[in-house]
Amino acid sequence: MNLRPLPALLLALLVPFCAFAGDEPIAYTCDNGSRIDISFSADISSRPQATLHFADEAVVLPQVPAASGALYRSGDIRLATKGDDAILEDGKGNLRRCSRGSVAPVMPQAAAQPAAASSFIDIAGKVTYRARVALPPNAILKIRIQSGQRTLADQRYELNGAQVPIAFNATVDRDLMGKKANATVSARIEAGGKLLFASAKPTPATKNGQPVPVDIVLKPASRGTPR
Numbered sequence: 001m002n003l004r005p006l007p008a009l010l011l012a013l014l015v016p017f018c019a020f021a022g023d024e025p026i027a028y029t030c031d032n033g034s035r036i037d038i039s040f041s042a043d044i045s046s047r048p049q050a051t052l053h054f055a056d057e058a059v060v061l062p063q064v065p066a067a068s069g070a071l072y073r074s075g076d077i078r079l080a081t082k083g084d085d086a087i088l089e090d091g092k093g094n095l096r097r098c099s100r101g102s103v104a105p106v107m108p109q110a111a112a113q114p115a116a117a118s119s120f121i122d123i124a125g126k127v128t129y130r131a132r133v134a135l136p137p138n139a140i141l142k143i144r145i146q147s148g149q150r151t152l153a154d155q156r157y158e159l160n161g162a163q164v165p166i167a168f169n170a171t172v173d174r175d176l177m178g179k180k181a182n183a184t185v186s187a188r189i190e191a192g193g194k195l196l197f198a199s200a201k202p203t204p205a206t207k208n209g210q211p212v213p214v215d216i217v218l219k220p221a222s223r224g225t226p227r
Contacts, residue, residue, distance in 0.1 A: 023039045025038065026039065031097045064170070069082030122169060123153070124169040125214025126166060126168070128217055140158055141166055142155070143186075145185050152177070183204075186198075198219060
């Protein structure tokens with residue numbers, strides 16, 4: 001295909017939901033005349049993922065929750081999929097609208113800005129604890145983002161010897177929260193299947209529907225933290 005890798009691969013895209021059927025690359029033509037190949041598959045834990053194929057490299061985007069269609073993300077690169085349309089967006093205003101096949105999408109002037117991207121928000125923060133003990137090398141941090149009783153995202157971080165404070169970041173679909181609902185974050189650290197630290201209660205992650213920085217101070221599991 002005649003598309004050079006973009007600097008830092010700053011992109012995000014909408015692709016047919018039915019493309020989960022296989023992992024063969026599917027060609028898309030974009031509104032700027034370029035073409036890009038995308039394949040859909042699953043990782044070793046059966047989590048769906050999309051792969052952007054460039055001339056000399058490929059970028060894998062794991063799937064994250066979305067209210068409609070499908071959303072894939074790795075860092076600032078986002079790919080949302082629905083029908084035969086595709087949007088590739090980098091979070092910095094660089095966006096391509098594409099469609100499956102050899103015909104480029106015709107977008108009305110009013111749709112020049114990525115309205116779909118505004119549906120997704122990033123929840124970010126850090127986790128720490130006050131106990132003066134080091135985490136074992138096999139420690140795992142688990143992050144859960146919820147809106148009421150609905151789980152918006154579950155994240156798992158193998159720490160590999162890293163110590164607190166530990167940063168986390170997750171993308172959630174604002175539409176899953178409803179018009180008036182907000183999101184909260186809870187965290188726990190485990191090692192070898194044993195709970196070491198956990199949130200005493202969920203921490204607010206949004207205010208008036210907008211994300212706010214999240215700082216979570218965990219409690220030792222021996223002090224009655226929830227399991």
